[in-house]
Amino acid sequence: MENRKKNLEYEQLTLLTSAFCPLTSNIKYKARDHAAVRTQEYLFNQLFPYIGNKRKLLPLIFEAILKTEITEGLFVDFFSGSGVVSRLAKKNGFRIIANDWEPYSFFYNHAYIEQNKYPLFEELGGLERVYACLNSLEGVHGYISENYCPWDDKNPDIKRERMFFTHKNGMKIDAMREKIFEWEKTEKISLSEKSILLSSFIYSVSYVSNTSGVFKGFHNGWGGKTGTALYRILSDVKLIPPILFDNKLKNQVYQTDSQILAETLNKKVNITYLDPPYNQHPYGSNYHILNTIALWDKPEINKSILVDGKKKNKSAIRTDWKTERRSAYNYKNKATNSLEKLVKTVDSDYILLSYSTDGHMDLKDVLDIMAGNGKLSMVSKPYKRYRVSTPRMSEKPYNVETVLILDKNKTSSKGIVKELWNEFVEQDRWLRS
Numbered sequence: 001m002e003n004r005k006k007n008l009e010y011e012q013l014t015l016l017t018s019a020f021c022p023l024t025s026n027i028k029y030k031a032r033d034h035a036a037v038r039t040q041e042y043l044f045n046q047l048f049p050y051i052g053n054k055r056k057l058l059p060l061i062f063e064a065i066l067k068t069e070i071t072e073g074l075f076v077d078f079f080s081g082s083g084v085v086s087r088l089a090k091k092n093g094f095r096i097i098a099n100d101w102e103p104y105s106f107f108y109n110h111a112y113i114e115q116n117k118y119p120l121f122e123e124l125g126g127l128e129r130v131y132a133c134l135n136s137l138e139g140v141h142g143y144i145s146e147n148y149c150p151w152d153d154k155n156p157d158i159k160r161e162r163m164f165f166t167h168k169n170g171m172k173i174d175a176m177r178e179k180i181f182e183w184e185k186t187e188k189i190s191l192s193e194k195s196i197l198l199s200s201f202i203y204s205v206s207y208v209s210n211t212s213g214v215f216k217g218f219h220n221g222w223g224g225k226t227g228t229a230l231y232r233i234l235s236d237v238k239l240i241p242p243i244l245f246d247n248k249l250k251n252q253v254y255q256t257d258s259q260i261l262a263e264t265l266n267k268k269v270n271i272t273y274l275d276p277p278y279n280q281h282p283y284g285s286n287y288h289i290l291n292t293i294a295l296w297d298k299p300e301i302n303k304s305i306l307v308d309g310k311k312k313n314k315s316a317i318r319t320d321w322k323t324e325r326r327s328a329y330n331y332k333n334k335a336t337n338s339l340e341k342l343v344k345t346v347d348s349d350y351i352l353l354s355y356s357t358d359g360h361m362d363l364k365d366v367l368d369i370m371a372g373n374g375k376l377s378m379v380s381k382p383y384k385r386y387r388v389s390t391p392r393m394s395e396k397p398y399n400v401e402t403v404l405i406l407d408k409n410k411t412s413s414k415g416i417v418k419e420l421w422n423e424f425v426e427q428d429r430w431l432r433s
């Protein structure tokens with residue numbers, strides 16, 4: 001078993017290397033741009049921890065892009081999340097449209113995907129001065145430090161107080177975000193400048209949070225029982241400018257429902273990438289604090305965890321995801337219908353769809369939907385499962401990850417669903433043996 005694991009890791013590593021040295025592909029290889037360090041920096045640095053992100057699956061997605069033999073043109077990422085797949089496509093010569101309806105994702109990707117160069121920050125004396133100004137602010141009491149942090153970092157009241165950040169960092173977050181808000185109100189910063197600053201904010205706030213990356217809860221005590229990651233949780237929050245990449249093309253970032261985007265885009269798309277949520281957990285609830293920081297609208301919440309003496313309001317999750325962004329993809333009984341509608345609507349030469357055995361949509365349904373809309377093929381690989389905490393003994397350590405490749409200009413051969421299904425089952429059986 002140990003040897004098999006090593007082999008898998010080795011295979012992933014070789015694929016990773018070949019994905020970024022695409023000498024055999026049609027995608028143009030430019031020694032300077034593809035130098036490992038540069039590629040790694042833009043692709044892998046400054047990614048906030050995001051459930052379902054495809055960072056580790058980039059080699060597989062790249063393989064799928066290569067299979068389309070399309071080397072340039074418009075690439076649309078309908079559920080962009082952390083934006084890592086858009087970064088891959090941007091780095092490899094495509095013009096990008098990235099969309100996600102969560103506000104934090106919009107600002108993040110507006111910086112990393114839409115922008116090729118830093119905006120000037122003319123009103124404020126340039127980017128360096130702006131970052132220096134924000135980082136040197138004295139902390140103040142405010143919305144984050146009062147609601148999401150304990151009063152005394154050394155003696156937190158774990159029965160009543162939330163511990164998402166140290167009080168010191170909470171006050172700094174309040175000071176910096178208030179300053180950015182003031183610049184917004186007085187029109188000293190543009191949308192591009194605001195998203196550059198918020199992208200830094202989203203990354204840094206995630207880094208110092210007393211969580212395992214998801215804001216549904218926080219560790220009881222700094223770093224939890226094991227004191228995991230105390231070095232980052234107790235470090236001082238600091239903003240650093242995002243690393244940008246200039247693909248010399250006009251990229252755009254949207255914040256809307258993917259179905260609405262598909263219906264209104266009105267552009268010929270070359271490659272569409274679909275990566276909808278694969279389980280019941282809503283992103284707006286998991287990353288509520290990132291949305292609060294992005295929007296800075298300070299929704300009313302209970303200061304204490306206790307309501308009428310009972311622990312009720314532990315994480316103080318804002319509720320707008322329920323009314324404004326409740327995703328059909330979070331419901332097993334609605335997800336396939338939504339996917340079918342979307343696949344039909346999208347006007348694109350190719351659709352690439354990420355599918356994992358971890359998800360709640362049935363593979364057979366997904367294969368049927370895709371095969372009914374063009375010529376279907378796939379690339380797949382066993383991958384180590386994403387887990388925030390230590391896996392239980394009974395769990396499968398690996399699952400099969402797939403990218404389905406749909407050529408919308410052709411039709412599927414008869415029997416393709418069965419063929420792909422068998423291939424999938426074979427891989428899964430091999431994993432279990």
Ligand SMILES: C[S@@+](CC[C@H](N)C(=O)[O-])C[C@H]1O[C@@H](n2cnc3c(N)ncnc32)[C@H](O)[C@@H]1O
Binds near residue numbers: 050054082100256
């Ligand atoms: C699996 S994640 C995408 C991860 C992304 N590919 C990455 O690598 O980071 C799914 C994303 O879909 C977004 N989402 C869910 N329903 C949506 C909808 N109806 N329209 C637009 N975005 C949606 C969520 O906010 C989430 O970021």
